[in-house]
Amino acid sequence: MNVGSSKEYDVVVIGAGHNGLTNAAFLAKSGLDVLVVEKNDHIGGATVSRELYSGWKYSNCSYVCSLFRPEIYQALDLGHHGLEVVPLQGGITFKQDGDFYGNYHHHEVRRREIARHSQRDADAVIRFDADLMKWCRLIRGLLMRTPPDPGTFKPRDFMELAFLLKKFYELSESQLYEFIRFFTMSIAEYLEEYFESDVVLAHYSGGSIIGTGLGVYSPGTAYVLLHHAMGDVDGSVGSWGFAKGGMGSVSGAIASAYQSFGGEIRTSAEVTSIDVQSGEAQGVVLQSGEVIRARQVVSNLDVKRTYLGIMDEKHLPDEVIKRAKNYKIRGSSGKLNIALDGMPEFPALPKGSPLTLGHMHFSDTLERLERAYDDWKDQRWSSDPYTDTLIPTQFDPSMAPPGKHMMTVFVQYCPADIEGGWTDEKRDTFGQTVIDQISEYSPNFKDLILHAEIRTPRELEAEVGLTEGNIFQGELTLDQLLFNRPFPGYAQYRGPVRNMYMCGSTTHPGGGVMGAPGVNAAREILKDLKRTDTTPEDFGDD
């Protein structure tokens, strides 16, 4: 063990994912001396753009911005630091019979399209949109707040509980019950209360299973709809956005803001342990043996990697070890990044249709979606997977050479604990399954493929350091949300030893490229250090 420098930082943040950087940025903004250490030679964690095939840039993990908090964008002036988000337009679900459902951005056009499949659904969608917007408004207000602990009698927890209750009490009585139902129902059953057309049901439910070890009929998936409706891009609620230059632009802009406040970043610096002395975190030890001293240590890693990986069991209460072991973090997704020689054709669509600009899906019934989940439960990848496919080069040509395209395909489901374990051969067969599915709807697709990067949970875990490749750093089920996230009694970002904090998606409000956990953790740290709060307030409803 060698002490690299005698310098003691105020804070060291482990992991340069978007939450780690966001957290560090707000701490640095308050004048603290902050260092972010990152194991990879590049920053961003799962929010990266990488050139793995010459001339093409892949957002090879996360691929869209929807939840990123506009408050953060503004507070860190990310526009100034080069982040530009382009709104995505609609989406499409191809049907097996050659037809399709086009989820047009313009709501009146969309309504006409729904009517093509079912007149009743076209009527219901008005009610559906209005209901959804109500829940959105309510939930958005909770994202940038620290959850109350129902087990204490501290005034702040009481106040926070009272605040939440008051917020809920603004709803009418029947809305209150509907809200509880919305939170506890499955997406399929929730949608079936509005819609009847198979393809409409399938189109709207698909998004709720992204990244989870749950099926469309699993209770608790309905509320994930909000993740689709809750985003703001340029103040337009409910739209998804694409970061120009790929997702790396998001982490790049946050890092640039952070550095403008004097923050430091060290890459290729993997932390092997958090140094704990007499119940107090004092710094971190790097793989090289170098010790970095810091008064506070913040981990952007998930709870398993933090408590079971880089902390010594002897410093932790038994309960924390047990909870960390039992914490549900399940690999369920794969990803393909494909370099294309040209734009693939989709014969089902009229020439020049704007629908390819949005999310493309190929699962047209709830049964197909649910069966995909059954495969995963049995430790196989889905033979007929649900995919979320995008061709971002249509609106950001900078990501590929002129005339060429890049396709990103998010695949649900792909297990981490596949029967017999992963091999390169299995990975390639998995990729082929996905490519075959797309080719059914695009005959020239296969011929256009120049290069494909296939990522299973194994690759995601090895590179990004997400346990099992789980994109949310832990399942977003009721038992792991709000004051239960990551586990009861530890939901307020403070770790089990003094001066140690958590700031990743493993904490409230969870995953997605949102930045809220990083902000919330920064607020708690600044509060403990009795410093001025630099974190932004929630914008409120509008």
Next chain:
Amino acid sequence: MTNPSSVCIIGGGHNGLICAIMLAKAGLRVTVLEARASLGGAIAPRAFAPGFQAPGLAHHFGSLHPKILKDLGLPPTGGTPVDTIALDNTGDHLTLGATQASGNGLTSQDKEAYTAFKTDYAKFAQALEPLLLNKPPRLKDMGRDDQWTLAKLGWSLRFGLGVPSMREFLRVGGANIYDVLNEIFESEQLKGAIAVDAVMGHHLAPRTPTSVLPFLLRLFGESHSERSIMTGEGSNLSAQLEKLALSSGIELRTETKVETIVVTDGRAAGVVIEGGERVDADLVVSNIDAKSTFLRLTGPANLDAMFTHRISKTRTNGNVAKLHLGLSTLPTFQGLSSDQLRHRMLIAPDMRFIERAFNHAKYGEYSEDPVLEITLPSLGDPSLAPQGKHVMSISASFAPYHLKEGWEQGRTIFRKIIISAIEKFAPGLEASVEAEDFLSPADIEQDYGISGGHWHHGEMTIDQAFMMRPIHGTAQYNTPIDNLYLCGASAHPGGGVTGIPGWNAAKRILSLHQERG
């Protein structure tokens, strides 16, 4: 209105009878109208062949809650407590009692964990008592009684359980039983046997989030009385309730099927029964399921369109088939003594087995390898079968109400699947079958008049529980139609032979009319 004097109760199931008795004791003139030939609904003994009777749809239940017994003036109603035997392919069967588990395959850690688990979860279930034994409180504009219920519930969670337990309760309350059991136990077989209690009778598998809740509701029943089989007259709950109803001066009319609820100016005024006879009453109380009550008997014309829509969207499709066998001789199960056969036997070797059995049900197929709960009721009550012969009663999951191929076709094969599965443990079973009675959910709907043939009159998931059962707006036993009430398993706290819906409904009716009167 002036104080009501007459009540007509639609359906003479156990909840209807309990509600009737409570109201009669309070001085109301009560008539119970039952469509079937006998009272008791799903708990009435069911003669299916000369000399052979099954104990009804429910072949196991404990005693009613002591508070209900006290109000009714009944002694404890349970039969003989039974254990659960989880059958194992290699003969290493497990025995699960209320707090003890034993068997060759179990480690001492698992045995200790079982005792701790049952004790902890019984406490969680107990903590819900204020919620279960009262009308579910409204979340807004609540009355003083609702505030009191919530206060008691809050107290029982925070101080009854204590902080660590309360935290754990709040975590597992919305979780699935699969994860919970994996956290606690090693033995796959033990986990499988416990998980059955969370999913049997529901459209749920162990991995389905929120499957812990039905498990807790079942444990609530166990908290005052163990799972039992009937042992003769004293434990025949339906006969006891019938006797008590008669002695309370209640008019009991069987084979009287109600066709419509008469609604005048938004008020229920009586019912019309098949054949056209009208029975007038100041109050109408429905023990039948909410869909039948509102959609069939009341009719959309008398209801708000959104209310009708929401009722029609409740999930009420049954998922269990019932098979009753009349046997010429007592079967032999490998590795079990004949004395052990009176216990509840399970075929559910592990949770993955249950999960796979459930997968089929999602797509309108019966399970290829079903989860089976097997009992021999004639060992408790020999009068159920001719001398020397026996009755086997089997609940088989999963058997969806909407079977793709239709039950007319499916019944023969599914029956065969059930018998072959049991034959693996009890060779020669099929040869001893003298009589049989197969009830798909569609048959249960037909015979018992329960929409979808659902044991519990509707799924008991969170979105259809408590103040949302059967739907919000009619969860406190009163309905949008004045003087029309619900008292069956459609209402809070739902199905199971608890009698709580009937008892809660009676208390609610009396308090409302005392207030108004």
